[in-house]
Amino acid sequence: MKYLHTMVRVRDLDASLKFYCDLLGLVETRRIDRPEGKYTLVFVAPPGGGAGEEVELTFNYEDEGDLGEARNFGHLAYAVDNIYDTCQRMMDAGVTINRPPRDGYMAFVRSPDNISVELLQAGEALPPQEPWASMPNTGKW
Known part of the structure; x- marks a missing residue:
């Protein structure tokens, strides 16, 4: 398989x-x-x-109606080179950071279709830094 x-x-x-x-x-x-x-x-x-x-x-091509939040799917996960830079780029483009990388290691965002995407810092966690360390969770992740 x-x-x-x-x-x-x-x-x-x-x-x-x-x-x-x-x-x-x-x-x-x-x-x-x-x-x-x-x-x-x-x-x-x-x-x-x-x-x-x-x-x-x-x-x-044809509208499928409400796809829902796809919560039964779970999430996709990707390792990124710099979690802070990745989250900043996404936030600057209007993406909500649902679970900010307060720990320098893990964050969650949502795609335009509400697919939850986990971002993990490649290697060791980065030292906590602002504004991420003080950001609350937003929405579902």
Whole structure:
């Protein structure tokens, strides 16, 4: 058996690509457009990543109604080189930091489709610093 990828449904492909690629730092690895099936699949992964590290963003052309918060899914998790820089870049772009990296190690954010994304500092935790150390949790994560 071999793990292949994780799939999440997205409502706005452009907003999702901005979140996953521009803000989170993933890269598009492949795209499958199926107009006859009324959907597009976009696979994203960390730079240099491939199968087993991909997230499949599934965009259905027809409105599927409320997708809910996908809380039964859990979350995606990524190690980042600098958790403070990553969170600042996301916050500057309007992303709410649901669980700030108060400990210099872990944070949670949400995608435009309410997918919870855990960010973990690669290696050792960074020393706590402001404004992160004093920030409260916001919303669900």
